[in-house]
Amino acid sequence: MEAWLAQLIQDLLTALALPQVGLVAVFIITFVSATLLPLGSEPAVFLVVKADPSMFWPVMAVATVGNTLGGITSWWVGYGAERAVEAVKHREPPNPRALAWLKRFGPKACLLSWLPIVGDPLCAVAGWLRLPFWPCVGWMALGKGLRFICFTAALLWLLPESWMSWMQ
Template identity: 45%
Template sequence: MSDALQGPLGLFFSALISSTLLPGGSEVMLAWLVSEADYSAWLLWSSATAGNVLGSMLTWGMGYWIAARYPLKALDRPQHQRARQWLERYGPLGLLLAWLPIIGDPLCLVAGWLRIGFVASLVMITLGKGLRYAVVIGLFG
């Protein structure tokens, strides 16, 4: 594997893929890179957070786009219904939990579908995901 794919760039893409509808292991990669100490923790945190947030905002954008084509009642999957109830109750603050496995992707999708503001969504998603990666760095750095 090339050095670029093992370092911050690879971490960025791992985090991006992890935050879309595909599974990934960005936390494992971050923990490994931090423990190797070849890169600064700040660079690794920035790479992981940026990639993961970008993926979540792409999912938010898919929800925004889908909302123009399908009525909100078309959200019939149980995880979408739970995400909808959560976001209707807590608004953008609910996106602080977008980092959670299984429920994070539906939260981002439904936030776009509900037309929760782009900037508010970006800020809350970034805070939640940034804190998660900071904890990983704290544990393995």
């Protein structure tokens, strides 16, 4: 059983090392994980880079684009939801303090879109509040890109090789 699992992991790493497979997988996973669906993209990004370290920058670019497009999708979902609710009835927002905070910081708050749990809804709320689209996209991309670069670099260069022995 252990040999089978080791072979499965090795085959997966070999497939992910191929740019045409790894980059597509990274794009799809990072896109979906940036929507309101619960999915983490860091393991996929890390595995592709670990399988082929020379792909570090292309993977960072694809992950950032995929994750930012997912954030944009959430922004549009929030924008559409606000318009739908507004058309049905006008009511007081559920958390006026949080909305006031987001309005005060404006699009710059989207820099925090990389945070677990609150980041994806933050993009939707930015759309709900009709914060300016392109500045929100810029701040989302910056935050998400820096997150991928820092997280992946830290795992690659700070974790002891003995922790990665299961990948051999």
